[in-house]
Amino acid sequence: MSQSKQEGRQKTKAELEAAGEWEAKEAEVQKFVHDHEHRDDNPHGILTFPTNPVTGTKATLYPHQVTAANHLLGTDTKYAHGSKKGQDKLLNNRNASMLAIHEVGTGKTIMAILILAGVHRMIEEARARGEEVVCDKTVIIVPKSVLYMWFETVKQWTTLDKEVLLVAKQADAKEGDLARARVIITTCDVVARAYQLQMKLKQGTRLSKSKPADEQVEFKQWVGPETDRVPKRHPLFNLLPYLIKLGPNNYRQSKPSPVAFTIVDEAHLYSNPATWMAAAIREFAMWSVYTLGLTGTPVKRGPDEISNLARLLAEVSNDGKGNKRLRFQERTHFTDMSGNIREDEVNAWHLQFVDRVDKEHLELPPFYETYLLYDPFVGLAADGTQDVGAIQRHNEVLQRAKGIWIEQGRDTAPILDEANSAEEDADAALPDNPESGRWGASQRDTFAAMIKMGHYEFHSLLGDKGAQAFEQDDALYQQATARPSQAMLLIERVIKDRQANGHVRIAVFAELSTQLELLRRHFEAKPGFGELFMFTGQLNEKQRAVMVKDFLSCAKGVIFLTKAGGIGINLQHGCEVLLSVGSLPWNATDIKQAVGRVYRINQQRPVQFIQLVARRSITAAKLRLHEDKDLRLARVAEDLNYENFADNSTAWKWTTTMLDYVTDLDVAGNYKVTTEYVAKLQEYKRKRALGEDVKDIRSVRPVLPSRVALPSFVA
Structure with a gap:
């Protein structure tokens, strides 16, 4: 198999066995379960394994799910540049994204919940070390058709129970409930509508198709005295900080972000940057420590859709400095002036941000x-x-x-x-x-x-x-x-x-x-x-x-x-x-x-x-x-x-x-x-x-x- 085919793709059991790595992979799964399962002797573990009501068997994990979880959890844990190069990053300072291209039926939801459990453990361990951790919430944005499935699955697989908040409609987004929740599960439609309620177009009456929506809008209303105005925002977005302009190219963050982890299910459906929905979802990705996009079919038309996904998930490269770190989000980045594919950059994107799994990773019947x-x-x-x-x-x-x-x-x-x-x-x-x-x-x-x-x-x-x-x-x-x-x-x-x-x-x-x-x-x-x-x-x-x-x-x-x-x-x-x-x-x-x-x-x-x-x-x-x-x-x-x-x-x-x-x-x-x-x-x-x-x-x-x-x- 060529190198390009390897980028981001997990090895199957057969490939692991051929490489003599299967026993190590089984040990990795066992260690993950030991570290994250809820037990009396593991206070930071929230993971539970429900019993299947049809088969009567207790749920288990697949190696590819644990591999994907560790992939994201192990990203951006150390400084890659500067005087601190090689040193551990504080949890609040991390910025890690992953697009899980996992084929339909391979257990993406459970894999995402494993990451949720891992983030929860990281937060509690950081606090135990004396770190001042502000980010402790997970926001899950999904299609309406699977909202309740996500809600029930998160509750079945974790001990969070009443700390899981379902926001099925605008009226469910109440300031107090949002503040108390550790996990907020909502739909792409709710998020998009909430964003529209607080934003307005800078000019014109319709979004332009040639420019990202978040660059075409501004806050509708500001409240407070002239010297200390704040934007009037929807409760969902009031969770997040915003940027305060101090001068040309000079901004400061209004407050620390409480969002540690954002999950976007079926991310490819919302990746067109010239839409309200993409702009709304990107706000959460931008202010998250960890961001996970889930998809089985990421691209339908062409390479520009890679940059759309990179922008939606606010992917920041760790192999460069300054604006180079944002290069994957540029719409034309993956093609040259002649329209040819820049294979080296596509490969680099896969290597840094993609985790790929198909049904070959499962031992399914014929x-x-x-x-x-x-x-x-x-x-x-x-x-x-x-x-x-x-x-x-x-x-x-x-x-x-x-x-x-x-x-x-x-x-x-x-x-x-x-x-x-x-x-x-x-x-x-x-x-x-x-x-x-x-x-x-x-x-x-x-x-x-x-x-x-x-x-x-x-x-x-x-x-x-x-x-x-x-x-x-x-x-x-x-x-x-x-x-x-x-x-x-x-x-x-x-x-x-x-x-x-x-x-x-x-x-x-x-x-x-x-x-x-x-x-x-x-x-x-x-x-x-x-x-x-x-x-x-x-x-x-x-x-x-x-x-x-x-x-x-x-x-x-x-x-x-x-x-x-x-x-x-x-x-x-x-x-x-x-x-x-x-x-x-x-x-x-x-x-x-x-x-x-x-x-x-x-x-x-x-x-x-x-x-x-x-x-x-x-x-x-x-x-x-x-x-x-x-x-x-x-x-x-x-x-x-x-x-x-x-x-x-x-x-x-x-x-x-x-x-x-x-x-x-x-x-x-x-x-x-x-x-x-x-x-x-x-x-x-x-x-x-x-x-x-x-x-x-x-x-x-x-x-x-x-x-x-x-x-x-x-x-």
């Missing part, structure tokens, strides 16, 4: 991926009747998206219903907006056409009417379930097959909630699936917890997961099969998040992931886009190679070229063979004529949904 290719037979009902009009309307949508109708001067009425929907599906309908702002009208029209084609694959009536119409008219659900599509019948058959083979609890993921609701109603009308659970982003935190518990304890059942609903839940104790159906998300990382709900730490049984793909459809085209993005993301994670990234205009071209892959539906409702396939067939015949050993692509033939055979899989 993982099986199955891709079921089928012909969609759009408009074909179970009784054999065909909706010919649906085929024509689908083809018109495709032609319009390709610009054929525009070129012929026909009616070009917009098809933005899906993209502008007010329901939950609207959040998933379009790809991430470009850095420059929002997609243009023609681009949104094209994406909306792709969404409609995905609906046609799932059910012709959904394609005709759109998701928003279904949500407004319950009769449409009734009409659709009375005439189930071939895709729905195939999903039904797959689930029955898996349950008949001993996998009684099945998870079904789809990007769009309307498709899942249609499927749920179809199953509801038929016996044999067990209990049905609809898990969407509309559930509050307590409802989420109850539903997961009920699903994992039911004798037989199916849980339907949307992208918005499936973040932060754990299904590994009782579920080992996940289906991905309907329209694919634009980002492959959303699928990985869904898989991570089932294939993660403490999964005891082999896991099967089944992806249904209509042959030569827009879903198949999206899958190809996923493979492209996954390749680029993997190269970032593995060897820091960004050569496959491009600017956002190219990303648009990547997405729209998917339409070139899709052809019209034929009279049976299936996608016609493409020119690409014909070209591959001709190339196959040419190589065969030359006597070359090549795979027979003719074996890839249309298969009726009713005849699709599942591979054998025994748990």
Whole structure:
């Protein structure tokens, strides 16, 4: 393995054993437990190990979790420059950051709690040595969907209990409660809103996309006499100091910071510096002794996102002096004047700030991926009747998206219903907006056409009417379930097959909630699936917890997961099969998040992931886009190679070229063979004529949904 691939990546057990280091690693874990577990003879230890209610076993630590914790806790403990070089730093004077790029399901939350326990021990030991330690609070900023999971997990794994404060809304942020709390757990939305309440734009009415938000704002109000004014701040931010300007480039800190440790979960979601949210989160990172960013997918577009993350986490390099220490936060730092990657600087950033872990670091059971290719037979009902009009309307949508109708001067009425929907599906309908702002009208029209084609694959009536119409008219659900599509019948058959083979609890993921609701109603009308659970982003935190518990304890059942609903839940104790159906998300990382709900730490049984793909459809085209993005993301994670990234205009071209892959539906409702396939067939015949050993692509033939055979899989 090259040096670049080693930067920041932990060794696996196999690699440690090969290097003769495994016993030392086990000893490191044992020492961490001994130093941080709560016992009568260990007054500074706050770590507890809860018993799993499903398995009855006591929780244990994984070596990679301890390694990551010690990585951050051991950073910036000594002076690197000047007359004090090599001397120990007082706790208040340290400034350490780490981005934990840990794959979904590898136990990031517990790893973060280990660091919390380590920071707590450091504080108490420093005070015992006579140090005046002001910083003793931990602030945890998370997505709303996992707020209660974090709250419960921190309380289960530590003895802090009543010292843990949950700030789920603005009203929960009370001065007295914040002052007494040792751990404050809140959401990114609460923090961003609190920041907006106290700040205002220096000029204009909207944030500029070309400049960090914190450089565009100032305090709204000041109180007190002219000679001793202080800003009026939200209670959350009143915890923190602020800078008082004494003169040109001369500032002093208003007070010591009480924040010892800040955790930012899913840090990549908030890293765009030109947003209120990034500015708000960065305030806590700037005034923390230790800062931890958690992510499984740090980069989606290009190397500038590294500097965005570095800025969000206020990363200060320890290998330089003055402004050089802040160089990783500069937006263009990781590319040269020609746009080429500065590999030495990317490597330096990884070496100093990154801890990388993937599922190779876990001894998980086997993982099986199955891709079921089928012909969609759009408009074909179970009784054999065909909706010919649906085929024509689908083809018109495709032609319009390709610009054929525009070129012929026909009616070009917009098809933005899906993209502008007010329901939950609207959040998933379009790809991430470009850095420059929002997609243009023609681009949104094209994406909306792709969404409609995905609906046609799932059910012709959904394609005709759109998701928003279904949500407004319950009769449409009734009409659709009375005439189930071939895709729905195939999903039904797959689930029955898996349950008949001993996998009684099945998870079904789809990007769009309307498709899942249609499927749920179809199953509801038929016996044999067990209990049905609809898990969407509309559930509050307590409802989420109850539903997961009920699903994992039911004798037989199916849980339907949307992208918005499936973040932060754990299904590994009782579920080992996940289906991905309907329209694919634009980002492959959303699928990985869904898989991570089932294939993660403490999964005891082999896991099967089944992806249904209509042959030569827009879903198949999206899958190809996923493979492209996954390749680029993997190269970032593995060897820091960004050569496959491009600017956002190219990303648009990547997405729209998917339409070139899709052809019209034929009279049976299936996608016609493409020119690409014909070209591959001709190339196959040419190589065969030359006597070359090549795979027979003719074996890839249309298969009726009713005849699709599942591979054998025994748990």
